[in-house]
Amino acid sequence: MALTPDFDTYPDDVTVTNARLAPRWVAVSWSDGTLARFHHAWLRDNCPCAGCVHQVTKEQVFEFVGAPVDNPPSAAEAGDDGTLEVVWSVDGHHSSYDAGWLFAYRYDDGLGARPTEVPDDAPVVWDGSTEGVPATFDGPAVLADDEALLEWLLALRAYGLTRLRDVPTELDAVGRVAARIGIVRETNFGVLWDVRSEVAPVTNANTSFALPPHVDLAMREYQPGLQFLHCIENSTRGGQGTYLDGLRVADVLRAEQPDAFRVLTTVPWQFANRSPVSDYRWAVTPIVLDAAGNVTEVRVGNWLRAPLAVAFDDVEPAYAALRALFELTYRQDLAVRTSLEPGDVLAFDNRRILHGRDAFEPTSGRRFLRGCYGERDELASRIRILQRARREAQLPR
């Protein structure tokens, strides 16, 4: 098995059977019939040898910017143990590529015998008619067992909203749950924060008012990617929760009111949260698209807005579009409603899922939630590490 430039284990069920050198690329055939071309620049940049990649950090040392611009291979062939072997013409450098690694990172679609896989991190978009939302998992199992942890995290990534049951109603428990994923994101509200009705609240969350569906901390440049809410006590009347999948809300808006969707993806709103000791502001569109036009972020937070500051003629369209979005967040067919029981931890993607609550009667009982934040790329990293461990455990000894 050849060196690879990372810590992963790659399938050994394919070998390189043939390599053909062309003026701009190397065409590689694998034992399963897959064929893919790799450009010279890509191959040189990804040489995994000990001179090009530090073998302890697995970080690259080679800098292609210092290497010859025009350095085509002088030879490319299948190696004896199923690798791809390349020799570079200008400097005589020799590169050897693991067949499974090369297969996993091939980018020349449409030539292969295997269909391109559906990405395993594709979201499952849901609404009020979807069965089994929120997907529910056993808290103590998730805290103790990595296999249970992985199942929960895959659901959290797919649905953006999950529930754990029977998490100990201890003050540090929600932090321990979040730490199963990674680093807890500290904010101006602290590392762990409380949600209960207070006489001198620092935020409307700590009143007994209804909260319209929203994401937390929409006024941060880096809006936290994950939120955890742990119910420690809940004996008050009211306060039922409403949850919506922002991806579904955005889809509906795009289909039913394309003009509003366009305005919400192009005209920025000012978000803000001020206190005696902090003053966070950020200007961003309420719906954020990636370069491919996919919704990556939904920023909805009625009471986290500062005065709109856009061109005069954009003001009325911006209000009309935001009203259309807010109205969708009240549509019952899009929402899942549920109450929190002591021991529940609700974990959700805070840049995708909107959450709200009914008003509650503060004198009718006690209501005490503790929460914290995390990041989506910590979740992705933890899933990869757990999957890496699972693959390694399946290797023949």
Next chain:
Amino acid sequence: MALTPDFDTYPDDVTVTNARLAPRWVAVSWSDGTLARFHHAWLRDNCPCAGCVHQVTKEQVFEFVGAPVDNPPSAAEAGDDGTLEVVWSVDGHHSSYDAGWLFAYRYDDGLGARPTEVPDDAPVVWDGSTEGVPATFDGPAVLADDEALLEWLLALRAYGLTRLRDVPTELDAVGRVAARIGIVRETNFGVLWDVRSEVAPVTNANTSFALPPHVDLAMREYQPGLQFLHCIENSTRGGQGTYLDGLRVADVLRAEQPDAFRVLTTVPWQFANRSPVSDYRWAVTPIVLDAAGNVTEVRVGNWLRAPLAVAFDDVEPAYAALRALFELTYRQDLAVRTSLEPGDVLAFDNRRILHGRDAFEPTSGRRFLRGCYGERDELASRIRILQRARREAQLPR
């Protein structure tokens, strides 16, 4: 003075002198001759009264989505104490706007007697020919005094790169410096982390190798916005630092090689950093633009790249464009070079400033840096709070 919807103090040198009600807006005149129109929807949404804004949290309670769509004012006029007074026709609600607040948030440009201000957070773009980079401040003063702190932070926001001198060479000092701004961002490298040559490094930073100009943690969805590097010991030969303003580098690229600039703002690279216990990856263009086409982020990190994964025909243009960018990062006329002395803290915008270092001779002496990360919006918040305090101190008693 009327209520305002936040904790700020507004200038009292203007009063509202006239208000004229139009079918879609209210036209407001101030005592200095400024005239600005405000749409009905904007005014209703920004009513600061105790029924619309919680007076302790200063967060909005009013939801315009639940209010009548068509609710024009029945009256709008200048109040006796210089406010704007509006009565709403459908519900009879009464709104009173502070003249200074309304002036500060006017969005109807081109009608005013005062020119629109240059934003005070506009970056000062620099290169190797700019005098006084990095701007240098006294560390003990910044740690002890809020006025010195504000001067430093304004320079950090403007230039993206600053230096403090004479910070105590204590292990926790860099964390204390960062905490003058706000929350320290914990990452997989910890809260505070060390940079020195190690036998079993977790990253190339902890070798004695040269590091090409880069930003840290380019593989994070939320690349840290601020970086602090504290020199505790430095008696080795070599290791001099190179710093570039990514905004200047991007400007030069846009002017000299527009095709490369276009590719670098549209074709994403895969960034990655893997370890035995973490696996962070993120796909993003090396140069990120905001909706207005301004550069907001530069992601350069040669050894933090995973295999490029884009359409086959984009691979060669992507490599050519990245090579053009990397070549600019080695251009001496764009760079500032400086060595760190014990007690120096270099503080910079990690999403704007590229930093690199020469190789050093690990056996020629001792070299020990400690660093940590913060966020740009913590910086912005701290500046606003310090400026708020300064304004309040200037109020007549």
